[in-house]
Amino acid sequence: MRKTIPAILGLLPLALITTPAHAATVVDATGDFLPTYVGPLLADLDVTSFSVNYNSTTSIFTLGATFAGAIDPATxxxxxxxxxxxxxxxxxxxxxxxxxxxxxxxITIRKDGTGSIGAIALNPADISIAGNILTFKIAASLMPSTGYAPENYGFNLWPRIGTGNNNQITDFSPENATLAVITPVPEPATWSLMILGFGAVGGVMRHRRRSPRVRFAY
Structure with a gap:
């Protein structure tokens, strides 16, 4: 019975090491339009959060953003x-x-749910717009490494109303930086394994505490 605890504990770091998911999120202030921006103060051009997830098993990035208001393709x-x-x-x-x-x-994502990276059109099925939430998936193969491992790629989001001048940019997220997915995040299956492991450890400890001790008189 004493061998059970080390065996279970030995599985936990392995579960953490082998998880393929990496993610990072940044929260952005509401109403922080750039002072240089010249255009309508539309809520769907005001970033409130930005996230990047990378699955090293599928080599797929999932990027997501929320905005201060619902995304309106008519604007x-x-x-x-x-x-x-x-x-x-x-x-x-x-x-x-x-x-x-x-x-x-x-990468350009339009309010009508279409997008592209350079001259390559993204699959509209990989782009989702629901209210004020935008998410899309993109294969790492469409962004070949030029020195970084994919989990170290840097990302930044900036909404804009045109391509003529920088005064058409409304916001940056993150501010004056890029977001990289450098921190491993356990997936649901990994968390389940960890919970079962800790539960088993607790059960073993309780059993050991309850086991009667036999004393011999000499």
Missing amino acids: VGFYVFGVNTGTGTARPFAALGQENVIFNQA
């Missing part, structure tokens, strides 16, 4: 996601105080 605006795969050198936003927004690829 102006679209969403650009900059990606730094390792050799990001584009720093076009220094004049906006966003010099650390670095990228070498850009």
Whole structure:
């Protein structure tokens, strides 16, 4: 019975190491339109959170964002996601105080649920818009590494109403930085294993406490 506890505990770090999911999230203030922005203050162009998830088993990224209001395809605006795969050198936003927004690829998602990366159209089935929530999936193969492992790619989101000038950009998330999925996150199956393991450890400990001790008189 004493061998049970080390055996169970030995499974827990293994479960954490083998989990394929990585994720990161940043919360963005509401109403923080850039002072340089010239355009309508639409709620669906005001980012309130931005997240990136990477599954190393499927090599699929899932990007998500929430906004201060429901996304309205009848109004102006679209969403650009900059990606730094390792050799990001584009720093076009220094004049906006966003010099650390670095990228070498850009994904565009439109309010009608279509999107593209460069000249490649994304599958509309991989893009979801529900109220103020936007999520989409993209294969890492569409963003080949130029030095970084995929879980170290840097991402930034900036809504905008046009491509003419930087004063058409409404917001950045994260501010003056990029978001990378460098922290492993246990998946539901892993959490179940951990919970069962801890439960088994507790059961063993209770059994040992309740076991009667036999004393011999000499």
